[in-house]
Structures are given as structure tokens and as C-alpha cells.
Amino acid sequence: MFETLLFYVFSGVAIVASALVIGQRNPMYSIMLLIASFGALSGLYIQLDAPFVAMAQVIVYAGAIMVLFLFVVMLLNAPQEDAAEWDRTHPLRRPGVARFGALLAGLLIIQLVWALVRVNDASAAVGARGDVAAISSVRSVGRVLFTDYLFAFEATSILILVAMVGAVLLAAREPGR
């Protein structure tokens, strides 16, 4: 009973906050709402008996990435998305881009409906795997990460390294050239 109530609170906060993220004119509010949404998601992870994933979610997304977002918004000092400039001329508002976005949104909705229809099978599959707490423990996550998914893990780390080198290169370029 209490667990169910908590589930609705967490998912409600996650959905409402995520929806409000798009609706804000002030990017600072968007960031704070996104953090609230991440926090609610981490609550859901705890309810799924995955405390490690929940804490990783808070540390990585809410604690590190969003601080970086905040940093950028503060440095750009953009309290308002300027409505006049933003409206027609912005490349994101061109019809081609907008149609592509609509297509992606449609795909996402189809995916979501498909997932919700199959939800009964999925819950059975999780139950069949046995002890959820043991699967999601740090030890087993680490073991799987460095054996079965080693290639994906290393590829991701190289990707991040490349992005980092690229960022340094862009930042170090002299303005004259």
C-alpha cells in the first residue's frame, strides 16, 4: 500500500517535472526541474531494489552533468530565451527540422505504446530471473560490466575521451585563425 503510494508520487513527480522542463522560458528553471525529475527516477530505482543504480543516477546525472549544465547557463548568462530572435529565424524552427522532430516524437509514442502492451510479459521475465537485489548489487554489476559488456564499456570510454580531446582542441584554437 505504502509502496504503491510512493510509486505514484515518484512517477508523478518525474512526469510532471519532465513536462514542465520543456515549458519553461528560463533555462535555469528547466535545469532545476530536470534535477527534480532525476531525483524522482532514482526513487523509482530504489523501489526496484536497485540502490546502486539509483545512487549512480543521482551522482552522475543530478550531481555532475546538471552542475555542468548550470555552469554553462550561468556563463552564457541567458535568463530568457529571447522570444523575438528565437521565433522564425532559428534553424531549429525550420519546417524540415520540425517535421523530423515530429517524426521522432511519433516513433517514441509508438515505442512507448508497444512497451506498455507488452508490460505483462516483461514483469514475468524479471520475476523469472530470481533474486533482483543480488543481480543489481555493485559486485554483479561490476562483474558483468568488465566481462560480458567489456567491449561496450571500453568503446564508450574511448568515445568520451575523443569528445574530451575535441573540446580541448576547440577551446585551445586561437581566435585569429
Next chain:
Amino acid sequence: MDQATLRFVIQLVIIGFTFFMLINASALLVLAERKIMGFMQQRYGPYLVGPHGLLQPLADILKLLFKEELRPKDADKWLFTLAPIISVTAAFAAFAAVPWGAETTFFGLLDTPVKLGVADVNVAVLVVFAITSMGVYGIVLAGWSSNSKYSLLGGLRSSAQMISYELAYATALASVIMLAGSLSLREVVDAQSGYWLGFIPRWYLFLQPVGFIIYIIAGVAETNRAPFDFPEAEQELVAGYNTEYSSVRFALFPQAEYINMTTMSAVATDLYLGGWHGPLLERWGLGWVWFLMKVGVILFAYIWVRWTVPRYRYDQLMQFGWKWLFPAAVLNLIATAAAILYFNV
């Protein structure tokens, strides 16, 4: 009263006691800071309110309560109000995962022992780390929403500093976690019970001296204390991120800082100094007294450093964090991993 009800009541009492101690810790630390500062500068410090100035924190709080609350005209109303609340909430919440005493039955009152501490979480180290890292939002938002250049610069410096030192901090934590083989602070403490050769306590301090130093330095930087107190460097930034705050809203920032210091010291005690383990007292069920004393020693060192070491320059802080502290922490992590593999420590 049956056992279940009694248990529930005792758990509530423990939570209330922890909260009460934290509030008192912030008040006492203000006093201790001013007294120790006075001692180091060869003067008395606060002396007039109460015996030897003991009631000075109470007088400070009352004064702040009756001050007028000001808000700059162009400040962001919501975030300006939210910022101190985030700061102080994160500070209090982080301590919830810190255990501060062994299991006890309260001299036979309960049939099964209860654990001293607000919540016994099996990923406590991560919980503390995650919640303290939320505290940075309070400072950043306070800086941004005040709509003042000094506040903004203070907030910017703070976020850059916290991101930089969090890495070294987390890497130092990881070495201890590997040694103990657990993310639960309670299990880390229990792994440190007993003695080597009969008299050296099995503290991780002796296995991880480098890690301990890195943890303490990064901890001082994380809590924005001198010599790393750039967010509020008064010669350059007036008062930094809290320049525009007054009254209770202002009071919440120092309170959050002092509670964060306490949490940092309590976690250091659990991770490196054997928590509540110690001779004699532990046998009488008073291990938490050891815990309090160890936390007190670290807190004293905090204050000691603040009044004896001058502030760094900002670029030196960044260089030190990225070029010395973080590589040292990584080397320490690798050395620890190698030692565990080859010597089965």
C-alpha cells in the same frame, strides 16, 4: 508496550537525537571556531554572553531571527528563496546515511539489537556522496539568483571547485571501499575492529595514509573552508554567493557549512578511524562516545587549518586539484588494487 512499538519509538528517538545533535553541532562549531580563533590570535574571543561566552551562538541566532529579510529588486524570487533551503536540506539529509554507533539493545530493553544511526543503507557511502553533491546547487543558485556580480562569481567558483575536488574525493573513497569490500559504512567500520600485533588498532588510516590525506584535503575544499574558501573570499568578492542574503536565509548558509563539516568528519571517522571502535568504552556499550571524540578531533583540525593556513590563489587551487590531488588519488587507487590482488590484504 510491546517490542514492535518500543522499537519504533526508540528508532524515532534515535532520529530525533541525531537531528538535535546536528543542530547543536552547527551552533557549537560557531562558538568553537571563534574561541579557537581567539586563542590562536592571543585574545579571548566571545566572552560576555553566558559563562565564558557559551551562550554566544544563541545570541547570534536570535539577532539573525529579528533582522529584516531583504531581497534585491531584480533577484529571481523563487530560486533566491529555494537556494538556502536546498543547502541546508542537503546538509541534514546526507547525515541520515551515516551510522554513529554499534548495535545495542539499550541494556536489555529490546530483545533484538537496534543500530545507532538514522538509516542503515547498504550503499551508504554513495548516498552520502550523492546528497552532499546536491549541496552545490544551493550555493550556485544563491549566486545566480541574487543578480549581483559578486554573488555570481562566488557561485561560479564554487561549482568549478566542487566538480574538481569531487573527483579526488570519490577516488579516495573508492580505495577504502575496495579494502572493506562493501559500500555500507557500517560494514566498513566493522571491518576495522580488532588490533594488529595486539596494540595497533586496525584502522584504515594505517593502510590508507595517502587516501586519508587526500580525503581530508578534498573534504575541506568540498565544504568551501579555508584555505579553499574561494566562493566567499571576502577581499575579492565581499561575501561571495551569500552577499545579498540577510536574516534567517543568510543564517542557513553557515549552518549548512558547519553541518557539512560534521558529516565530512563523521564519514572520515567511519572510513579511516575505526568509527565507534576503541578500548574500554566500547565494552560498556558507549562506543558512540569514541565516535564523538574522533569527530571532534577532525573538526578541531578543520578549524586549526582555517586560522593558520592562508588562502590559495584560484589558479593554484585548480592546478593543485587537477595536477596533484587527482593523480595522487588515482595512483593510490591503483596501488591499493594491486596490494589487494597480490597480498590479499
